[in-house]
Amino acid sequence: EDQVTQSPEALRLQEGESSSLNCSYTVSGLRGLFWYRQDPGKGPEFLFTLYSAGEEKEKERLKATLTKKESFLHITAPKPEDSATYLCAVQRAGTASKLTFGTGTRLQVTL
Amino acid sequence: NAGVTQTPKFQVLKTGQSMTLQCAQDMNHEYMSWYRQDPGMGLRLIHYSVGAGITDQGEVPNGYNVSRSTTEDFPLRLLSAAPSQTSVYFCASSYQQGKSFGEAFFGQGTRLTVV
Numbered sequence: 001e002d003q004v005t006q007s008p009e010a011l012r013l014q015e016g017e018s019s020s021l022n023c024s025y026t027v028s029g030l031r032g033l034f035w036y037r038q039d040p041g042k043g044p045e046f047l048f049t050l051y052s053a054g055e056e057k058e059k060e061r062l063k064a065t066l067t068k069k070e071s072f073l074h075i076t077a078p079k080p081e082d083s084a085t086y087l088c089a090v091q092r093a094g095t096a097s098k099l100t101f102g103t104g105t106r107l108q109v110t111l
Numbered sequence: 112n113a114g115v116t117q118t119p120k121f122q123v124l125k126t127g128q129s130m131t132l133q134c135a136q137d138m139n140h141e142y143m144s145w146y147r148q149d150p151g152m153g154l155r156l157i158h159y160s161v162g163a164g165i166t167d168q169g170e171v172p173n174g175y176n177v178s179r180s181t182t183e184d185f186p187l188r189l190l191s192a193a194p195s196q197t198s199v200y201f202c203a204s205s206y207q208q209g210k211s212f213g214e215a216f217f218g219q220g221t222r223l224t225v226v
Contacts, residue, residue: 004153031212032212034214034215036217041219041220042219042220043115043201043203043217043218043219043220044154044201044215044217045217046214046215046216049213049214087153087154089154091212096142096159096161096212097142097144097159097205097212097215098144098156098159098169099154099156099215101146101153101154101155102153103151103152103153104153
């Protein structure tokens with residue numbers, strides 16, 4: 001059974017204080033690992049897809065990395081508008097587009 | 112493009128009532144799915160479809176039916192609502208990319224309360 005565990009559950013940062021979110025996964029045959037951002041009352045919004053260990057992707061203040069067991073979402077010099085819940089999901093090979101999600105990390109960035 | 116559109120946004124049902132949650136996408140995606148999101152549980156797959164006329168069960172299918180008569184639409188039916196079905200429901204669509212699938216695009220969600 002595929003499993004995704006995200007930590008911490010919640011994180012409070014001051015503006016400019018960099019940190020990382022963790023996503024540990026167990027899946028037989030990883031096809032892709034996805035990061036999403038979810039704002040309150042909204043649907044998840046796609047951020048990144050990572051396909052193989054060693055891969056990195058960046059977008060503005062966010063950088064996602066992948067190893068064989070976990071992925072990190074690094075947030076550099078965050079701003080209050082980065083406050084959201086960040087979700088990690090895995091797609092197993094041969095399962096169409098079915099995603100297994102973690103429970104998310106709720107990030108709050110204060111001034 | 113509107114993307115993935117879900118209706119209604121909010122709904123209150125009485126136990127035993129039935130209803131249909133609507134989902135439509137205008138991106139010509141082959142793959143569509145329904146998830147429910149509950150506090151502390153993450154998103155869980157209810158049903159999915161890999162194309163018109165093809166549907167299959169996900170992780171938590173009991174109490175729900177789906178059909179896919181067109182590429183664009185993928186309605187979710189609650190047969191006899193129960194309080195345990197109180198949740199936020201998300202519809203998503205995705206496209207085939209070689210041997211795998213690209214990222215999923217999500218709707219804005221339907222918040223359902225069963226009393």
